[in-house]
Amino acid sequence: MSKDDLTPKDPHDRLFKRVMSDEVNVRQFIKEFLPKDISSQIDLKEMKLIPTEKVKGYNKYYMDIAVECYISDTKGQLYFVFEHKSYPDPGVLLQILSYMTVTWDEQRKKNVPLTPVIPVVIYHGSSSWNITTHFQGQFDNLNESIKPYIPEFNYVLVDLTQIPNDEIEQKAKSTPFLMASLMIMKLVALHDIEGIIRIAVIIKLSEEERIILILYLFYTLDVDQGTMQRIVKELGGEELMPSFAEKLIKQGEERGEKRGEIKGTIKGKQDVLTKLLRRKFGLSSYDEKMIRSVTDEVKLDAAAEAIFDAKSKEEVLKILG
Numbered sequence: 579m580s581k582d583d584l585t586p587k588d589p590h591d592r593l594f595k596r597v598m599s600d601e602v603n604v605r606q607f608i609k610e611f612l613p614k615d616i617s618s619q620i621d622l623k624e625m626k627l628i629p630t631e632k633v634k635g636y637n638k639y640y641m642d643i644a645v646e647c648y649i650s651d652t653k654g655q656l657y658f659v660f661e662h663k664s665y666p667d668p669g670v671l672l673q674i675l676s677y678m679t680v681t682w683d684e685q686r687k688k689n690v691p692l693t694p695v696i697p698v699v700i701y702h703g704s705s706s707w708n709i710t711t712h713f714q715g716q717f718d719n720l721n722e723s724i725k726p727y728i729p730e731f732n733y734v735l736v737d738l739t740q741i742p743n744d745e746i747e748q749k750a751k752s753t754p755f756l757m758a759s760l761m762i763m764k765l766v767a768l769h770d771i772e773g774i775i776r777i778a779v780i781i782k783l784s785e786e787e788r789i790i791l792i793l794y795l796f797y798t799l800d801v802d803q804g805t806m807q808r809i810v811k812e813l814g815g816e817e818l819m820p821s822f823a824e825k826l827i828k829q830g831e832e833r834g835e836k837r838g839e840i841k842g843t844i845k846g847k848q849d850v851l852t853k854l855l856r857r858k859f860g861l862s863s864y865d866e867k868m869i870r871s872v873t874d875e876v877k878l879d880a881a882a883e884a885i886f887d888a889k890s891k892e893e894v895l896k897i898l899g
Contacts, residue, residue, distance in 0.1 A: 589797040590662035592886050593759055594700070596790060598643045598658065601627060603756040608645075608656065610749035611736050616696065620656075621648040628655065630677070642677070654694040655681065659733075661701040662763070666709045670699060671716055674733060697733035702763045707737050738764040743773065755787045762791060766798050771805055778812035786858055788813050790886060793854075847878040851894075854882065859891035872898045 597603050605622045612620075625647035643658040657677055659670055674697040682692050701707050710716055712732045714725060738746070738760055746764070750757035758781045765773040774795070783791070792813055799806070852869050855861050861869075872878060881897045888894050 589794055590702075590763065591660060592883075593763065593790065593794045594660045594662075595643065596886055597756055597759045599627065600755075601625070603753050604643070604645060606750055606753045606756055612698065612734060616649075616734065619650040624648055630657075644677075649694065649696070652694065653691075654696065657695050657697045659697060659699045661699055661703065662767070663703050665703065665705045666701070666707050668709055668716060670709060671713050671733075674699075674731070675713065675729065678731075697731070698736060699733050700736045700738065702738040702767045704739070704767045704769075707735060707740075711735055739767060754781055754783055757781070758783060758787070758791060762794070766795070771799075771801060771809075774799075775809055775812055778809055783813075785814075789854060789857060793882075793886070844873050844875060844878070847875060847882065848872070851878055851882050851885075854885050855891055855894060858885060858888075859894075861891065865891065865895065868895065869898065874898075 598607070604627065605625065608617050608620055608622060608625075610617075625645050628644040628646050630642050630644045642660065645656040645658070647654065647656060657674065659673060661667060661670060678695050678697075681695060685692050712730060714720055714728050714730045717728065720728065741764075743761065743764075746760055747757055750760060758777060761777045762774055765771075765777070792810055795806070795809060799809075801809075848869055852861065852866055855865070855869075877898050881894050884894050884897055
């Protein structure tokens, strides 16, 4: 297994889904970040999240978020696509169309009325978004006589990199975790270290939320030890510093250091996992002993990654079995 396989998959997607799995955050995002002509027509009180991974035949994009709601008294959906690539992906339009067709096919099979789907693309990449916002726009030289036979739809684009920091703070001030996450995702893409530190200083988050953001920064931010120490300190995560030592060990491994010099990797991973689980769920001496007995780095990494979404310590410890 390559070293890349030891890194949590899609940390950007995982943070986005974690934030948007809270309906309070989704309501605030709809209210403040969508165009007013849309948000003003949505009944936020009656909205509910839909697990997209349960849509048959739609497995590739299971990290996306869908919301069922009433739009001007019409039952419909908002479909959120999160784009975090360093460059915009033209395939996003086909991704949206795929979700729409699978959703409508499921409704047809259930013999229920088809519901409108409003796509929302949230972007925080470092490059400018240059993808057309309507489906037919991706066809070259589309003759007017052909257009009536080609599907057409638009999507709402929320480009975080184009929204001023103070505007994001103002729009999401009543939902601190949403605000901090949107800001940090934006600032990571722009590699704005001082901006990240400033947000870490002013934001008030729960211990679990700070841990989630610290893990996100470890997996996405490429900075020196001193800078990471500053960020972790401001986020109140000094007790999690062993995980930064783990990061340094990984970097040393990638530089090809001797195997004897990186034997601390497993202990470092065990330390990180123990501290995170203790902070979030509490651990018995038996649990800690079991963690110390695991020497499989892949399992230790997978367990640490699972803490993002785990509802109980048993979910995490099961991975180590």
